[in-house]
Amino acid sequence: MKLEDHPTVKRYREQAEAISATKAPNTLDAEWLKQQVLEAGADDVGLVEINRPELGEYQADILEIFPHTQTLVSFVRRLNPENIRCISQAVRDLEFIRTQKEADGIARKVTQVLAQKGVGALNYACGFPMDLDKWPGKMWPVSHKPIAVAAGLGHLGNNRNLLHPRFGNFILLDTVLVDREATAYDSPLDYNPCIECKLCAAVCPVGAVGNDGNFQFSNCFTHNYRERLGGFADWVENIVTSKTVRDYRKKVADPETVSMWQSLSYGICNKSSYCLAACPAGDERIGLYLADRQAYMKQVVKPLQNNTESVFVIPGSDAEAHVAKRYPHKTIRRVGNGLRPNSAQNFLASLPVVFQRNQSEGLDVTYHFTFTGEDNCEATVIIRNKTLEVKAGHVDTADLHVTADTRTWLDFLAKEKNLLWALLSRKIRIKGSPKLMMAFAKCFPS
Ligand code: B12
Numbered sequence: 402m403k404l405e406d407h408p409t410v411k412r413y414r415e416q417a418e419a420i421s422a423t424k425a426p427n428t429l430d431a432e433w434l435k436q437q438v439l440e441a442g443a444d445d446v447g448l449v450e451i452n453r454p455e456l457g458e459y460q461a462d463i464l465e466i467f468p469h470t471q472t473l474v475s476f477v478r479r480l481n482p483e484n485i486r487c488i489s490q491a492v493r494d495l496e497f498i499r500t501q502k503e504a505d506g507i508a509r510k511v512t513q514v515l516a517q518k519g520v521g522a523l524n525y526a527c528g529f530p531m532d533l534d535k536w537p538g539k540m541w542p543v544s545h546k547p548i549a550v551a552a553g554l555g556h557l558g559n560n561r562n563l564l565h566p567r568f569g570n571f572i573l574l575d576t577v578l579v580d581r582e583a584t585a586y587d588s589p590l591d592y593n594p595c596i597e598c599k600l601c602a603a604v605c606p607v608g609a610v611g612n613d614g615n616f617q618f619s620n621c622f623t624h625n626y627r628e629r630l631g632g633f634a635d636w637v638e639n640i641v642t643s644k645t646v647r648d649y650r651k652k653v654a655d656p657e658t659v660s661m662w663q664s665l666s667y668g669i670c671n672k673s674s675y676c677l678a679a680c681p682a683g684d685e686r687i688g689l690y691l692a693d694r695q696a697y698m699k700q701v702v703k704p705l706q707n708n709t710e711s712v713f714v715i716p717g718s719d720a721e722a723h724v725a726k727r728y729p730h731k732t733i734r735r736v737g738n739g740l741r742p743n744s745a746q747n748f749l750a751s752l753p754v755v756f757q758r759n760q761s762e763g764l765d766v767t768y769h770f771t772f773t774g775e776d777n778c779e780a781t782v783i784i785r786n787k788t789l790e791v792k793a794g795h796v797d798t799a800d801l802h803v804t805a806d807t808r809t810w811l812d813f814l815a816k817e818k819n820l821l822w823a824l825l826s827r828k829i830r831i832k833g834s835p836k837l838m839m840a841f842a843k844c845f846p847s
């Protein structure tokens with residue numbers, strides 16, 4: 402059959418005129434577009450053009466999944482603060498899971514409305530699913546927070562969550578990618594709703610949120626994400642490496658096993674989110690905090706701090722020390738978090754997110770790395786004043802030089818190869834004091 406005789410092609414040709422008559426203009430009216438998003442159920446919405454300079458580092462990933470993107474429609478869906486502040490994890494999870502589904506539904510509805518106008522639009526996930534073939538790298542092509550900031554929906558607070566001027570951080574975010582320009586775009590909010598009360602730092606059970614705005618990713622990830630991604634991988638490995646049922650039960654307590662079932666069957670669960678719960682920012686949330694600070698502490702902050710619960714930590718991490726010192730009534734559970742670099746580049750990129758700054762106390766050391774074999778690259782790692790810097794190539798003078806066959810190094814990090822064996826077989830060579838190697842390992846426990 403000739404292409405022109407195919408029923409689909411014939412119908413298309415017949416309807417081409419009608420389609421072009423109903424087609425939306427090349428530029429969408431901004432107010433109309435926002436109205437559609439609000440009518441679909443969003444609580445606030447903002448628009449950003451794809452080439453906004455502050456989105457520079459996020460642009461390529463967005464265009465990779467939807468190359469025609471012209472406009473980013475950023476919106477928020479409110480969370481019920483009472484649920485999020487509840488000491489019952491089940492009550493908090495109910496609200497997170499429900500709201501996430503609602504946000505995904507709103508985004509999908511918006512794409513359907515736009516499709517009826519002949520406008521191409523893609524709805525991205527509020528949270529999950531993610532592109533897990535990119536694990537352990539960046540698995541989410543759309544980063545909602547920086548987009549929401551550019552869209553004027555708020556700013557990141559000390560807890561690194563987006564604080565909306567009215568709703569505070571009791572919101573989830575989502576983004577729709579649209580293939581048309583809009584008649585107008587929004588600008589960032591002219592103030593930060595964060596009042597720098599630092600209550601987020603005071604409640605985080607693992608100390609992941611610092612008073613100085615520092616965020617320790619892997620400590621939050623190990624605890625809060627115990628039942629997803631790397632936490633799940635660690636659970637599977639616990640099963641595989643258990644020699645007997647008793648052995649497994651020593652590693653995984655019964656409530657943890659059934660909790661894994663709940664997370665898998667009902668929906669993704671969070672162990673804490675207290676940094677969100679304690680935050681008084683936002684016009685609608687600040688009342689009690691301003692009226693009676695003590696009452697706020699008693700009603701909101703103390704119940705989270707006093708909650709007796711298991712806290713999941715990497716052995717030797719700052720998180721472990723934090724729970725032991727600040728929350729002796731909580732139970733420390735020493736676990737793995739499944740984060741294992743899969744290339745030399747990924748190892749270097751992961752260092753800032755796994756760095757334990759308190760374990761580096763007193764260090765002022767420059768490390769040179771030379772990777773050979775699978776990956777060929779050189780890098781410098783400087784640990785000084787409890788901060789970490791990773792630079793490409795060899796800069797400054799090294800106190801310790803590590804030359805490693807990449808595969809051996811990755812296997813060593815994955816605990817599949819022994820360092821002593823690697824040193825004896827010269828797959829890993831060090832020039833400098835072995836003590837500096839041990840000091841390095843202490844900063845990156847796994
Ligand atoms: C990755 C991620 C996380 C990571 C990192 C969080 C972070 N501060 O960036 C972890 C696992 C720790 C996390 C925890 C939580 N998250 Co989260 N998370 C995301 C995600 C997928 C991307 C965030 C992002 O763009 N970061 C990039 C920029 C802004 O951050 P960055 O500091 O430059 O880089 C960080 C990341 O790149 C990360 N990172 C680097 N390498 C790797 C490797 C892996 C494997 C992972 C997972 C992360 C990671 O570490 C860096 C340092 O923090 C978004 C959903 C989305 N698609 O946008 C939700 C999102 C940010 N999370 C959200 C929430 C609610 C939470 C939690 C409260 C848990 C929960 N109940 O869901 C906690 C809060 C922790 C905190 N105080 O920040 C909400 C925030 C809502 C708001 N009001 O701002 C979002 C927007 C989801 C949503 N759709 O609403 N989250």
Ligand code: SF4
Pocket residue numbers: 604605606607608609610620621622624625672673674675676677
């Ligand atoms: S989600 Fe929990 S563990 Fe993560 S930063 Fe917030 S309070 Fe800390």
